[in-house]
Amino acid sequence: MIVLGYNGFSRGAELFGRLYGATGVGRNLLVGHDAAAALVIDGEVVAAVEEERLSRVKKTSDFPAHAITWCLNSAGVDLDQVDVFAFPWRFSSAVAEEMISGICDSDLPVAAKFDALRSTGELYTGMLSPDAVYQDFVERTGHELDPNKLALVPHHLAHLMCGAYLAGGGDAAFLVSDGRAETLSSVMGELRNGVVRQFDESAVPMTSSLGVAFGRITRYLGFVPNNDEYKVMGLAAYGPPPRHNPLLERVVRLHENGSYTISVPRDIPAYYALFDELFGGDSEKREQFDFRVKVAGLAQHMVEAVTAHQVRALTAASGLDTLLFEGGLALNCVANTKMLERSPFTGMEVSFGASDPGVAIGAAVYAAGLRNRPADAVTTPYLGPSYDEGQVQDALAEYADRVEWQEEPDAASIADRTAELLAGKNVVGWFQGRTEFGPRALGNRSILANPAFPDIKDIINLRVKHREPFRPFAPVILESEAPRVFSMGKKTSSPYMTFVFPVRKEYQERIPGACHVDGTARAQTVNERQNPALARLLRAFTARTDVPCLLNTSFNVAGEPIVCSPRDALECFLATEIDYLVIDRFVITKKGS
Numbered sequence: 395m396i397v398l399g400y401n402g403f404s405r406g407a408e409l410f411g412r413l414y415g416a417t418g419v420g421r422n423l424l425v426g427h428d429a430a431a432a433l434v435i436d437g438e439v440v441a442a443v444e445e446e447r448l449s450r451v452k453k454t455s456d457f458p459a460h461a462i463t464w465c466l467n468s469a470g471v472d473l474d475q476v477d478v479f480a481f482p483w484r485f486s487s488a489v490a491e492e493m494i495s496g497i498c499d500s501d502l503p504v505a506a507k508f509d510a511l512r513s514t515g516e517l518y519t520g521m522l523s524p525d526a527v528y529q530d531f532v533e534r535t536g537h538e539l540d541p542n543k544l545a546l547v548p549h550h551l552a553h554l555m556c557g558a559y560l561a562g563g564g565d566a567a568f569l570v571s572d573g574r575a576e577t578l579s580s581v582m583g584e585l586r587n588g589v590v591r592q593f594d595e596s597a598v599p600m601t602s603s604l605g606v607a608f609g610r611i612t613r614y615l616g617f618v619p620n621n622d623e624y625k626v627m628g629l630a631a632y633g634p635p636p637r638h639n640p641l642l643e644r645v646v647r648l649h650e651n652g653s654y655t656i657s658v659p660r661d662i663p664a665y666y667a668l669f670d671e672l673f674g675g676d677s678e679k680r681e682q683f684d685f686r687v688k689v690a691g692l693a694q695h696m697v698e699a700v701t702a703h704q705v706r707a708l709t710a711a712s713g714l715d716t717l718l719f720e721g722g723l724a725l726n727c728v729a730n731t732k733m734l735e736r737s738p739f740t741g742m743e744v745s746f747g748a749s750d751p752g753v754a755i756g757a758a759v760y761a762a763g764l765r766n767r768p769a770d771a772v773t774t775p776y777l778g779p780s781y782d783e784g785q786v787q788d789a790l791a792e793y794a795d796r797v798e799w800q801e802e803p804d805a806a807s808i809a810d811r812t813a814e815l816l817a818g819k820n821v822v823g824w825f826q827g828r829t830e831f832g833p834r835a836l837g838n839r840s841i842l843a844n845p846a847f848p849d850i851k852d853i854i855n856l857r858v859k860h861r862e863p864f865r866p867f868a869p870v871i872l873e874s875e876a877p878r879v880f881s882m883g884k885k886t887s888s889p890y891m892t893f894v895f896p897v898r899k900e901y902q903e904r905i906p907g908a909c910h911v912d913g914t915a916r917a918q919t920v921n922e923r924q925n926p927a928l929a930r931l932l933r934a935f936t937a938r939t940d941v942p943c944l945l946n947t948s949f950n951v952a953g954e955p956i957v958c959s960p961r962d963a964l965e966c967f968l969a970t971e972i973d974y975l976v977i978d979r980f981v982i983t984k985k986g987s
């Protein structure tokens with residue numbers, strides 16, 4: 395059975411721009427962002443890629459035409475051969491009725507209600523409805539799809555299925571929390587023998603979205619909501635935990651069944667006024683580092699308190715040992731670690747597709763039937779395009795007036811040569827194998843450096859990433875070495891950078907480049923089976939330097955998608971002061987450098 399999952403809407407950016415005044419990247423950040431496609435054949439995900447990696451439009455919500463074409467071509471499959479097309483949104487007529495009642499029952503003035511009904515009507519008929527989704531597919535692919543082959547999977551179910559599949563499909567309690575799905579923002583329940591039971595009384599409506607509230611504070615702090623929440627999380631580490639939190643006293647109400655109500659006005663000036671009042675801020679203070687740290691700490695504390703409240707209810711309602719957490723909120727690795735360590739759960743999984751890229755995988759897996767997964771299946775994030783040696787050489791030839799290169803004979807010598815470069819304080823672009831899926835670079839499209847140098851963060855920020863100096867860089871380490879360097883708590887591995895760990899005291903001064911201000915690190919663990927090239931490089935680097943890990947950051951500049959092709963890598967290399975670029979067995983330098 396062949397199932398194609400895909401997420402994205404041709405008209406999303408245009409409609410959100412025109413009807414709701416969304417501008418810039420914000421036009422892509424409402425519904426359908428992180429457009430992607432995933433192909434499942436006989437129960438196994440064989441290919442998946444985000445549209446942004448191919449179209450080069452960051453976080454695009456567009457119909458994923460490039461991603462679909464690449465997934466099908468990579469497996470030699472035609473659209474005619476696909477049995478089911480799975481889409482991770484189900485705006486049924488019942489959902490439309492709820493949208494209408496939500497507006498009618500609101501306390502908006504009558505004229506504003508009519509406006510909202512008109513906008514919502516146009517959005518629904520032009521983009522969200524089952525008919526619009528079907529038409530979009532036909533128009534963009536030219537394929538006369540049998541309507542019975544289009545499966546609309548509720549958004550949160552797609553999130554859950556992505557996490558369940560990638561965790562191996564066993565029994566688990568689950569929490570899904572994001573900005574918004576069709577009408578809800580968070581659900582919890584349990585998965586037993588492949589059957590999903592949602593605890594309906596604990597569901598949280600969209601109007602109380604924790605993700606949206608965190609996004610509004612993100613914006614208040616001058617960042618892009620629904621995009622830069624990790625910056626707020628990073629900033630929070632600069633201050634002590636708050637002693638009392640006005641957000642929990644005035645904005646959030648926790649209910650006994652695990653749900654909650656969050657009241658933040660939708661209107662931008664209104665929520666700025668509320669936050670100024672709660673935090674004692676004004677336009678000047680919002681620019682001050684200490685004030686921003688304080689507010690970030692309160693926002694982060696709110697997320698931790700609300701998710702802990704949900705986990706308490708989930709623990710009481712389900713006797714299972716393992717927790718799956720998916721949805722955009724699950725990218726908050728600081729909260730994730732606290733959720734696990736402070737709960738009775740013995741295991742917790744957050745997938746590499748936890749935010750919206752994963753719903754293309756989740757929809758496909760759901761339509762394919764989770765229980766059909768082969769027992770010996772391997773889980774890997776390296777699901778995207780790879781390029782053979784001929785393609786790499788073609789790209790190098792194209793840039794031959796600006797770069798020169800040497801070819802190492804084999805994988806062992808490329809690892810040794812790269813380790814030597816890293817030991818010598820060089821910043822290296824590392825490009826190997828298939829592109830990783832999801833928002834994090836997991837060692838196939840990464841910029842690597844030696845974390846032993848105290849000034850390496852500043853060097854990368856200045857020469858390559860041009861990002862805020864307060865943001866930490868993360869280490870990648872062999873799974874077998876990780877417990878020696880980090881206090882892993884209940885975790886034994888963390889292959890997707892979805893948890894944060896205290897760096898053991900004796901190592902904090904040895905890897906200052908990968909240690910955050912609070913002594914923690916969002917480590918990625920890797921083993922031979924998951925990524926042989928990266929594991930080999932880590933062994934070669936540690937043998938040479940006695941430094942147990944590498945600094946690993948995504949191979950891109952701020953605002954651009956992570957590189958995908960050798961040409962993308964060469965462009966990024968030439969536009970920055972990365973010292974060396976390693977693609978497969980080729981070690982590339984800039985001419986005249």
Ligand SMILES: [Fe+2]
Pocket residue numbers: 549553572573574721722749750
């Ligand atoms: Fe989502």
